[in-house]
Amino acid sequence: MTPHMQAGEALVRAGIISASALEKALARQKESGKGLGAVLAELGVLKEEHWIEAISKAFCLKTVSNITAYNFPPELLALIPAEFAAERLVFPLKEKDGMLAVAISDPFDTDTLEILAGKTSLKIVPFLARRADIEGAIEAKYPESTGAPAGPKVLVVDDSQAIASIIRGVLQKEGYRVSVGHDGLEGLKLAVAEKPDLIITDTVMPRLDGFGLLRALKGNPDTARIPLILLTAKSGAEEEQRALEAGFLDFLPKPVQPTRVVSRVKQALEKAPESPQR
Template sequence: MTKQLGDILVDTELISRKTLERALERQKATAKRLGQVLEEMGVITEAELMEALVSQHSPFADINQKKQLGDILVRAKLISEKTLERALERQHTEGKKLGEVLEEMGVITELELVEALGRQFGFKTVTDFSNRTYPAETINLLPTEFVMKRLVFPLKHKDMMLAVAITDPFDGETTDMIARITGLQVVPVIATRKEILEAIARHYLNAPVNPDAGNTILVVEDSPTVATVVQAALVKEGYNVIICKDGIEALKTTLTHRPQLVITDAQMPKLDGHGLLRAIKANPITAAIPVIMLTGRASTDEEQKALDAGFFDFIPKPVQPLRVVSRVKRALELSKKIKN
């Protein structure tokens, strides 16, 4: 039987058994999820909660016991063994999900993958769900940071079951974590990344999506001094600048404001620069936004690694205002030419 969230937090010594008892009493009175109650009590942060869940051994953690998506696609004759090998090599290098890599290779589209898995293995699929209305109780079952990182969305809660939109129905680690957080049996429903992200933006971020951000630049930097220098240089040139202090906040802002360009520090709390880049490129809505890396590890080797990872450009620290402006202008000009 899956270990319950409260027991996990006690076992990892993040809370005491006494604190858990008080939280469970409060949870019963407020009908909120346990993690939310503990956060309000100031006992644990959402980030600590997720770290505790990830660190726990999952029954799906053994790779030999876990159904691999690639093997399933080969057996279903949706891709060849050779294609899978090439995709896995690329996945290892780029750190992306297998479905995303296969889509980029032009082997299979995301929608085709969803439909094929549904037909082949009898999974339910869902489309056009972001505009639907969902009870607050259902949305509150999963924390914002969790749905952003794991790319899932709670669709329906009935009795002791929770239907969840997910891109990979064989991702046992994620479904196991959802079961631990909610105490419910999880029913995976396959959906595309694009639709899940649209639903998250609408129902979790509670902000209208801005399809045209004009001349907005998003700066992701946890150092106020560096962020101020970059902001001042860009504002002087007439750009509208939004500043975020961590990668998760930046991803939310990218989804809702659609900036023309993102400048992100390599080392960031919650979600680093590389993780933010992958998340932006994984979403068809934001994939075309150029991302520039900002880092104190200035060397030719580091610059090449950044470019190979998919960053549009590289700005070394200490930050020089003129260099920032010139790199931004060049990135926007090249990006415009590529789109045209």
């Protein structure tokens, strides 16, 4: 049973909606891909405010409103790029003790929550909010939404959190927007969802190694043009030749040196063919 079905049945048991209304809403939700709450509102079965109230009580979820009234530091907003926030209707509220509280209109959107956990390496705590409140906060708080220039997107895929954090910190200081995946499959999922301008991937990782990630991306027309840099502890001409012949744009040896990372990323973006976001 899907989370949306569980939520719908909880509403039926509480007498908030009828079983026939739920059946119709679930069919529409499956076709549209929208959250169940949004579909119920579109059908006129349940107002969004009543959906939030009912679901928060049924599943012990916290709620948030009037988000634009609060101030949010740039480093918090940087955890969720504006484009991703607008596409997924999610907004960062607070980071503390390894947790990130986010406002979201559909708390059962596990795909978005999993991506955020992978991007930030934090435990995601969802707060229910109206779509209009989230959209207003994104428009008011993100520099990108006001037309300010945004740096290229870089996806870092490495099972070492320490190395990934170093690279992310170095690149963010240079103005890049950085996401992090901690294994090959997570990196593949992020690449498909975000279509970054450049990917830096480790060689040896759980579930899918760097070469497997490369092949998967090149085999998908939507990601085939994204350039990749291979990050590896095996430095040498033979390893570099293998990487370049496989299709990597460049080669970055370990241990990671911040100045070299910045230099290679700049060079890669300059000589790469046109990527999905440019």
